[in-house]
Amino acid sequence: MNQYSYFKTPPAEFPPRILGCETISANAFQPDPDPDYIVQRFLFPGEVSMFAGPSNLGKSAIVASIAAHVAMGRDFCGMRVSRAAILYVAAEAAKGVLKRAYPFLSQRSAKAAAFAVLDMAVDLSNQQEVQRFATDAANFRDYHGCENLMIVFDTLNLCMGDGDENSSRDTGRVLANATYLAKTTNAHVLIVHHMGASETSRPRGSTTLTANVDTGFTLHKADDTQPDGTVFIRVHKQREDEKPAPMAFQIKGFEIGKNRHGERTTVPWAVPFRPDSSLVEESPTKASKKAGPTISTLRAKDLLRVLTELHKQDGGEWHKPKEIGQMSGEPFNSIRGNADTMRKKVRAALDALLAEGRIEESGKGVRLRSGGAKTTDQSAQGPLH
Missing domain, CATH: 3.40.50.300 (P-loop containing nucleotide triphosphate hydrolases)
Known part of the structure; x- marks a missing residue:
């Protein structure tokens, strides 16, 4: 065997590990045009x-x-x-x-x-x-x-x-x-x-x-x-x-x-300062779209999060849809300035959660359903507006 014979060894099915770690193929890497963020362009997860x-x-x-x-x-x-x-x-x-x-x-x-x-x-x-x-x-x-x-x-x-x-x-x-x-x-x-x-x-x-x-x-x-x-x-x-x-x-x-x-x-x-101040970003860069949950799904998930947190605090009190909408997060930010649209989208998200049996509703408001059972509240009086 000469000094160069090791180059003729048949290639392995997978790249060898280096010091026990897998290598990353640079020519197969694709940058994400829409990375996750905490504050867009400013603070990122894992950093x-x-x-x-x-x-x-x-x-x-x-x-x-x-x-x-x-x-x-x-x-x-x-x-x-x-x-x-x-x-x-x-x-x-x-x-x-x-x-x-x-x-x-x-x-x-x-x-x-x-x-x-x-x-x-x-x-x-x-x-x-x-x-x-x-x-x-x-x-x-x-x-x-x-x-x-x-x-x-x-x-x-x-x-x-x-x-x-x-x-x-x-x-x-x-x-x-x-x-x-x-x-x-x-x-x-x-x-x-x-x-x-x-x-x-x-x-x-x-x-x-x-x-x-x-x-x-x-x-x-x-x-x-x-x-x-x-x-x-x-x-x-x-x-x-x-x-x-x-x-x-x-x-x-x-x-x-x-x-x-x-x-x-x-x-x-x-x-x-307001976003149009000379010292702050005038408007955020529009994010590229990528496959993921629909905005309706994200809104329903966000309201479920609000009701879950409220349940931990008050043990199951009823809350009006308007109050829940005020506590909503980023999925509602784009419509927060339009009261009528906000009311309708909150209602739609709550209806989706009701259909899934995740929450219950009465004349007093809505709340998280205990145990997640899909039973009908006897005191329900129809949708709230």
Whole structure:
């Protein structure tokens, strides 16, 4: 046998594994023109992002605004949103996060939104702890009946144990574990961090914090020509898509009542500028169509999700169709501005669920059918309008 005889070995039926892993054929790969997203062109499932900004400029308020829109399935800054369960790890100030989410989640339309705050730190430098957290996070997502999940860690320096944010080894380990968490749960993992006192274009600490994330964005104060409290976020890194335009917000006070002295009490409120603002995306890119469930099926599924969540909260109270429509998610966004069309499509989706025996209806409203049995409610009085 000469030194080249191994080239004459008959080819195997399947390509050989490399270090135990299958290879991916590049010439057979077809990019997806309509990839899944959490926020279109901005945040994607299975990926990690880093949001950095100066202290006291509104980082947590903006993250709470993003998370609330995602939990409710409502378009954000002119970009489409896929509804997701929100698990917010508030290592710094859980009550502060709850206050900043309150202006959005106090609305009746947010009653069925899956948004939970964890008042503790999770050590992203500890692989075993991250593995346990991944299992619990997936269970949290499934409990709320969501296909998507978004996990926020606020802030990095409190979620890396004894690690040093200036060490490329420590930050590399943290981001490797965050990537593991994103991949195993198919979640988007958003990490909140600070900027340095003299560095306003990237996160404080090791350059690994910029290099090893899929999406990186930073918070900046607008110039004096803008209204008071105006800030904007700029995406400086986007691995999977073109960068969206800067997104502007005004940090306002949202009144929650009066204190014992009769004085007005407020909580921070990050209000996105309208979509036609010069600082935000004017309109989202139209997504290519691909095979999948019909819009009618998606709407029925979304209302079933709302009724399931309400059943967990109230144990089976009746709810009017209009109330349920107000809590609906992204499948209804395109018709939400037309009250008559919205009423008809909500009614059609509820009728589909009634026909399947998934819900029951009476003169008091509709609710999830206990046990899923297809029996007729004796108190039913026909469709509600």
